[in-house]
Amino acid sequence: MAMEFDLKGRRVLITGAGQGVGRGIAHGFAAAGAQVVVNDLFTDRAQEVADELAATGAAALACPFDVTDYAAVAAAVDELGGVDILVNNAGNAGADGWTGLAKFVDTTPDQWEPFLRVNLYGVLYCARATLPSMIAKGWGRIVTIISDAGRTGEANMAAYCTAKAGAAGLTRALAIENGRHGITVNNISLGTMRTRETGTIWADPDNPTAKSMLARYVVRRPGLPEDAAALAVFLASEQASWITGQTCPLNGGISFAQ
Ligand SMILES: NC(=O)c1ccc[n+]([C@@H]2O[C@H](COP(=O)([O-])OP(=O)(O)OC[C@H]3O[C@@H](n4cnc5c(N)ncnc54)[C@H](O)[C@@H]3O)[C@@H](O)[C@H]2O)c1
Secondary structure, three states, rough: OOOOOOOOEEEEEEEOOOOOOHHHHHHHHHHOOEEEEEEOOOHHHHHEEEEEHHHOOOOOOEEEOOOOOOHHHHHHHHHHHHOOOEEEEOOOOOOOOOOOOOHHOOHHHHHHHHHHHHHHHHHHHHHHHHHHHHHHHEEEEEEEEEEEEHHHHHOOOOOHHHHHHHHHHHHHHHHHHHHHHHEEEEEEEOOEEEEOHEEEHHHEEEEEOHHHHHHHOOOOOOOHHHHHHHHHHHOOOOOOOOOOOEEEEEEEOOOOOO
């Protein structure tokens, strides 16, 4: 069996790939030979990453839409004529910024909404829109980026934890329903990542936030988009066809899967 992850002939849709972890995942899929559909809410971000990929010789196109708008998701996937692989990466607090970070008892329902919309409804919508083409082909992959916050819990982030845990549950249900169609569905549970956008925290080795975070990681470094790309490409590969319904921690050992 070849141990190179070859995704030539596969089309992957990566949501929220205009920056951060998603951008790294897009580069990973491009390197594996897939045609990469770069989604983001912001057209300029999606286009910039699609251009970066095209400059490496990869087949890439920008496909901006809002994952929290089901009609927009369905229309975009319809126009694409379906995809083989979906990476649900758009997340965090969506476009609204990290507002509403407080003890649950001090928050109100309107503060939970942005987290639930992008991290849970966005995943439901994208899975619903893309599964029919995968079922028709008898092959497909869905990889959902969740967070250790959703697996182990985190203070002051109850709505985010809830949404990520919900998305993880969806993965298991979809794995059961769709395994017979050659479709695998898995989660990647991330620890703290160093991206271009969060780089300033990590640039200064004496930054107290960075120091206290790293002390909790067995491997004393933050995760990189390349780490997420490697696991996502593997889960999408032929070689991972017997892995489904799983949550794979990618977290430098801050917590372990049982
Ligand atoms: N960065 C971390 O430390 C970390 C840790 C654990 C989990 N995660 C998860 O990893 C994923 C990526 O995180 P990141 O830090 O790279 O995020 P980021 O905020 O840097 O980038 C997310 C991208 O998604 C886009 N986006 C937001 N809402 C959207 C919507 N409704 N429709 C389409 N696109 C939308 C944004 O425009 C942005 O370009 C998220 O699901 C996040 O929850 C990140």
